[in-house]
Amino acid sequence: xxxxTLLPMRTGEIRTHGPDGFEGMRRAxxxxxxxxxMLVTEVKPGVKTCHLDDLIYTFILDHGAxxxxxxxxxxxxSSCISLNHxxxxxxxxxxxxxxxxxxxxxxxxxxxxxxxxxxxxxVAGQPKRKAxxxxxxxYEAMMAGIAVVxxxxxxxxxxxxxxxxxxxxxxxxxxxxxxxxLGRLFHDEPNVVHSASHGTGPIMKPGMFFTIEPMLNIxxxxxxxxxxxxxxxxxxxxxxxxxxxxxxxxxxxxxIFTKSPAGYDCPHLxx
Numbered sequence: 001x002x003x004x005t006l007l008p009m010r011t012g013e014i015r016t017h018g019p020d021g022f023e024g025m026r027r028a029x030x031x032x033x034x035x036x037x038m039l040v041t042e043v044k045p046g047v048k049t050c051h052l053d054d055l056i057y058t059f060i061l062d063h064g065a066x067x068x069x070x071x072x073x074x075x076x077x078s079s080c081i082s083l084n085h086x087x088x089x090x091x092x093x094x095x096x097x098x099x100x101x102x103x104x105x106x107x108x109x110x111x112x113x114x115x116x117x118x119x120x121x122x123v124a125g126q127p128k129r130k131a132x133x134x135x136x137x138x139y140e141a142m143m144a145g146i147a148v149v150x151x152x153x154x155x156x157x158x159x160x161x162x163x164x165x166x167x168x169x170x171x172x173x174x175x176x177x178x179x180x181x182l183g184r185l186f187h188d189e190p191n192v193v194h195s196a197s198h199g200t201g202p203i204m205k206p207g208m209f210f211t212i213e214p215m216l217n218i219x220x221x222x223x224x225x226x227x228x229x230x231x232x233x234x235x236x237x238x239x240x241x242x243x244x245x246x247x248x249x250x251x252x253x254x255x256i257f258t259k260s261p262a263g264y265d266c267p268h269l270x271x
Contacts, residue, residue, distance in 0.1 A: 025183065028116030029118065036120050089230045174221050215241070
């Protein structure tokens with residue numbers, strides 16, 4: 001069956017969706033992209049990450065949606081905000097941003113039952129050259145992974161493309177976290193591995209929805225989880241970066257549901 005409304009629970013199979021699913025994901029994806037656009041002028045030295053999370057919470061509710069991470073497995077915030085050497089799942093708090101900090105802001109919202117999942121890198125003030133290079137290469141790697149999406153391709157092709165970019169630039173790809181299917185479920189099949197070989201994994205079909213969200217490190221790929229049970233950091237405390245888009249496989253290629261309406265897909269480039 002292709003009707004996702006009849007499959008409300010994870011089944012172990014990769015679902016496909018029809019035109020209604022694409023339309024639902026477009027609306028959810030554009031709203032979460034607008035939310036991250038809103039933050040471009042808010043990220044600056046002196047701003048606390050909990051303030052950014054409050055802005056996200058208000059934006060989501062004001063637009064008739066719900067924050068998917070709030071109360072998810074006990075999580076108490078509307079976003080994940082990961083600074084500097086935090087790989088992912090950073091918890092917003094009283095820490096004020098400093099000049100040169102880099103941060104990933106990851107937001108998932110639920111609009112009319114559909115999940116819009118999206119993250120971008122931001123810079124507070126002026127980035128150091130190595131941080132800016134890391135951000136640029138991570139964005140390039142994500143887009144290279146997206147570019148291989150089409151019916152008949154293997155999911156391993158995504159990780160293969162990302163790995164090629166990372167190796168060429170002497171960066172490491174985090175292997176402890178991956179992208180995932182989504183739609184009416186927050187996390188669904190398949191797991192989208194960002195360090196993989198071309199020609200491996202399941203075959204893509206029209207109507208499949210999933211995220212591509214590579215995490216690249218300046219140092220080693222190894223990660224550790226802090227005592228809060230959420231925050232993942234680089235073991236060597238080197239910088240990490242991540243970008244994420246929600247994608248749908250079309251009859252001829254792909255559709256990015258979460259593209260920025262304002263052109264802020266890589267917002268640290270905005271003056």
